[in-house]
Amino acid sequence: MTSEVAAFTNADPRRAVYHPCLLLLVACGTGMVSDRYWPLAPTVWYLTACLALATWCALWFRRRQLIATYVLLLAVAAAGGAWHHDYWRLVQHDEVGLCVTEEIRPLACEGVAITSPRWSPAPPLHAMRSIPKGDETELLVWLTSVREGATWRPASGYAMLDVDGHLLGVRAGDRVRMLVLSSQPMEPLNPGEFDYAAYERSRRVFCRLRGLFPESVTVVERGSIWSWRMWLSRLRESGNGILRQHISYQRSTLAAALLLGAREQLDPERNEGFLVTGTIHVLSISGLHVGILAYGFWLLFRTGLFGRQFMLYAAIVLVSLYCLLTDSQPPIVRSTILVVTACLAALRGRQALGYNALAFAGLVVLALNPASLFQAGSQLSFLSVAAMILFSSWLSKPVIGDPLDQLIASSRPWPIRLTRAFTGEVWRVWLTGVIVWTVTMPLVWLQYSRYCPNTVDMKTEPAPA
Structure with a gap:
């Protein structure tokens, strides 16, 4: 993450602060929070957004800039509330999740595999698990029809399919027929327990399917060879x-x-x-991985083997591909957008403002999934980067501007220069961990009712020297 900070905080501090995307993000988030806790009818959101947009146009032509800005933010807030309402509360009339309950029932259905099967190993036996359990396969499917008696009727909706054993021969994009057990995601049974139903709802998954054997899933039609999901x-x-x-x-x-x-x-x-040990976040694909990838491109650029423009375009393409390859989770989308923004700014010879780029990444994340605003992972990710941008003057390598001081620093013996460079990097990495831990500790405590002090320096990203 500190590599992102270094790329976005080189602007002259004496320049006027201008972060339009930050205002838009605050307005959009306000509308989404309002709809989550004080929902309005979708027509109210749509009419408010349209009226506010029309009013803004009239004020803008009259050059009433200040009032027009507030009205535009109101339109963005209403649009955010409408988008969250549509994503969180509305479903199609033939949504499969409407006809299933938490009670397990058999279901015959057809759908298209969104992801290829992913295998999970069998858990070991222990005192809390006395019944043996074998390997499992998991994939996400988009349902297209269900069978009622001898007739098939159209259906829609995402469903998570778990199959006992290894499901072979199925690829993303294939049309499959399933004879499975269906149920809704379970609500939490105890206070403070993870709300699995809310998590699945944030992914628009309202149905769980379980196949008792691999033969319960058969391929009806192969997917197109041009499917980008299949190639990924x-x-x-x-x-x-x-x-x-x-x-x-x-x-x-x-x-x-x-x-x-x-x-x-x-x-x-x-x-x-x-x-x-409190290090489960290390296994989550996030900005750490994108930062390491971008840092590798930066090292190649320093060698001079490739041209500057070629390396910047290559970084944009490969970082974006890596984001798609890892399921485009909110933290990695955030980090990818920051890296892409930095590369585009370097290509145009412009400086990127930290908070503005971070807010633009937040707008993209909310456009893809407005429920990300209420997920701990997204909150921790954006809060951590915002804290590092705020304290960037402490975390960035100090720049020696005076030519005499530069000459003195370069004339020191190499052991002293190496020692100072190493201790400075260690200090900045440790300080980054302390700042991130301090800022995110209240949120971690609120979400999980616990925190682990021994992970202060476990989630930092490399910074260029």
Whole structure:
């Protein structure tokens, strides 16, 4: 993350502060929060947005800039509330989740595989798990029809499919027929328990399907070879295969989780170890991974082997591809947008403002999924980067402006220069961890009722020298 800070905080502090995207993000978030806790009818949101936009146009032509700005922010807030209402509260009339309950019932349905099957190893037996459980396969499907008696009727909606055993021969984009057990995601049974139903609702998944054996899922029609989802799935599977081929089994599963976000392949004991030590966030694909990737491009650029323009375009393409490859989670979308913005600013010879770029990333994240505003992962990610931008003067490497001071610094013996550079980097990394931990501790305590002090320096990103 400190690499992002260095890229976005080189602007002259004497210049006027202008962050239009930050105002838009605040307005949009206000509308979404209002709809979450004080919902209005969708027509109210739409009419408010349209009327405010029309009023803004009239005021703008009359050059009433200040009042027009407030009216425009009102229009953005109403648009945010309407988008959140549509995403969080409205479904299609043929949504499968409307006809299933928490009671498990058999269901025959057809759908299109959104992701390729992902395998999860069997959990070990212990005192709390006396019934053996085998390997499982998981994939996301978009339902298109369900069977009622002997007739098939149209349906819609996402569903998460779990199959006992290894589901082979299914790829993203394939049309499949399933004979499974269906139910709604369960609500929390105890106070403070993770709300799995709310999490699935934030992904627009209102139905859980379970196949008791791989033969319960059959391929009806192969997907198009031009499907981008299929090519991403193949690329992800190829990466997993390369890791398994060159690394031992136990280490390859950990490498797949760190590099590709395939945490489902980790055994439960290792997951529990990361959870107990408070380092489970290390396994989550986030800005750390994008920062390392961008730092690698920066090192290649420093070697002079490739041109500056080529490296910037290559960084944009590969970072965006990596974001898609890892399921485009909000933290990695945030980091990807910051890196892309920095590259575009460098190509145009302009300086990017930190808060403005971060707010633009937030707007993109909310446009993709407005429920991300209420998820702890998104909140912690954006709060951490905002804190580092705020304290960037402490976290960035000091610049020696006086030529005499530069000459004195360069004339020192190399052991002293190396020692000072190393201790300075260690200090900045440690200070970054302390600042992030201090700022996010209240939010972590509020969300999880716990915090772990021994993870102060576990989630920092490399910064260019």
